Amino acid sequence: MKLYEYEGKSLFKRVGIPVPNGVVTSEPIRWQGKAVVKSQLLEGARGKRGLVRVTEDVYNTILELKKLGVEKFLVEEFVPHEKEFYASVLLDRETAEPMLVLSREGGIDVEQAKDVKKMIIPLERGVRSYDIVEAEKYLGVKGLGQIIQGLYKLFVDYDAELVEINPLALTNDGRILALDSKVILEDNALYRHEDLLKELGRQEVRDSYVELEGDIGIIGNGAGLTMASMDLVKLNGGNPANFLDVGGGANREHVKESVLKVGSNPRVKKIVINIYGGITRCDEVALGIIDALKEVKKPIFVRLLGTNEELGKKILRENGVNVYDDVLKMIGDAVRS
Structure with a gap:
């Protein structure tokens, strides 16, 4: 089951992964200053299709997107940033263990990226400090502890297929924020997470x-x-x-x-x-x-x-x-x- 971006970010916040300030809405709202209006769809390539817009007129931007058939939006503060990275945890098919995947390039299709680091982190030991040090050294940025621990925890605790931040941003004032989320839960394990499904208003699909x-x-x-x-x-x-x-x-x-x-x-x-x-x-x-x-x-x-x-x-x-x-x-x- 794929989660919407705002649903994924709600899980991010539970495990201490910082995200931009924002609100979810189905109707036009008033917003002071520059914002990012993000159509909430399960399909990819929203930016390329003009369904994610940076604007200072949130109200009319939502009106325009509603004409295209979009019904729900995540409106977030615009965050100036210096660098973008990629970070995810998914299952390594060969070892059947969680794998941390990193790239110095954010906002990319990781399967097409050349600069990618993969780190197997076995369930029996979990994330250790040396994993974080290795990741920070590779990306050239400090303060990734909570990000990596949070991704790993969500992957394990919610039986996920993928927990991804793309892009992970280093802001102009030195913060690290998850600008986007992609979370896919294993369909065959959804019965173990009925409370989460109920909270999200989603239904387990048995097919x-x-x-x-x-x-x-x-x-x-x-x-x-x-x-x-x-x-x-x-x-x-x-x-x-x-x-x-x-x-x-x-x-x-x-x-x-x-x-x-x-x-x-x-x-x-x-x-x-x-x-x-x-x-x-x-x-x-x-x-x-x-x-x-x-x-x-x-x-x-x-x-x-x-x-x-x-x-x-x-x-x-x-x-x-x-x-x-x-x-x-x-x-x-x-x-x-």
């Missing part, structure tokens, strides 16, 4: 998700139907980006979270949703899709059949979503689009 190498997202209900949808995409010349079975009885929130999960994959260019509704209500599916479309700005092609299908189709059509009766036509249109 079977497998990420692949293609660019067409696939969502179905039932493993057989989902696999058949993937096969049809391949037969029509497309490449599936994933397998995601939402299961039977998926409700509005479950569908929304599933679409957000698939749509947040940067490789996904469009999404195919194939639902045969028995105990799954098509109107609930449609409402979940519409909720997700407020954040995922990618073409979605939907085939609905079953309980309340006419109401579901009506909801989708009224919101400009491609909805089909014929699954072959849906997949053909998706592949060719």
Whole structure:
């Protein structure tokens, strides 16, 4: 489960990682001085898409972004800074131990960066003072103790896949601040963190998700139907980006979270949703899709059949979503689009 930036920063504050002063809002607000208005979406590359803006007119900037369909914003003080770095903790696949990843370059795609330092920090010992010294020496900056300890603690305590600060900034007055957050929690461990999910207003998504190498997202209900949808995409010349079975009885929130999960994959260019509704209500599916479309700005092609299908189709059509009766036509249109 991916967390929104403001959710990740709320966890940062719990473990002593400093972040800029800010507020979360769904409506335009008055703000004195220069600020950064950050659209709260689960997709990446917000800056490149003009969805993060430095401004002295917060009120009208939010109005402009709302016209683009953004519904929630994090407004933060503008922080002048001298340098940007990268810092994260993730799982090292070879050792199955937490790994601290650092770079002297901030605001970058770490997979493309050449200047990267990786440090395995085993669970049995945790972060030690010499780890911090080594990290500070590499980055050429002091005062990283709380940052590194905090990243590691969040990774371990919340069963995270990734806890990332990009960029980590050295301010003009010598402070170190996390200007952004990226936190991904392991879906299979969410049952251990029900209190956190309740606090965030999020729901555990119980599904079977497998990420692949293609660019067409696939969502179905039932493993057989989902696999058949993937096969049809391949037969029509497309490449599936994933397998995601939402299961039977998926409700509005479950569908929304599933679409957000698939749509947040940067490789996904469009999404195919194939639902045969028995105990799954098509109107609930449609409402979940519409909720997700407020954040995922990618073409979605939907085939609905079953309980309340006419109401579901009506909801989708009224919101400009491609909805089909014929699954072959849906997949053909998706592949060719």
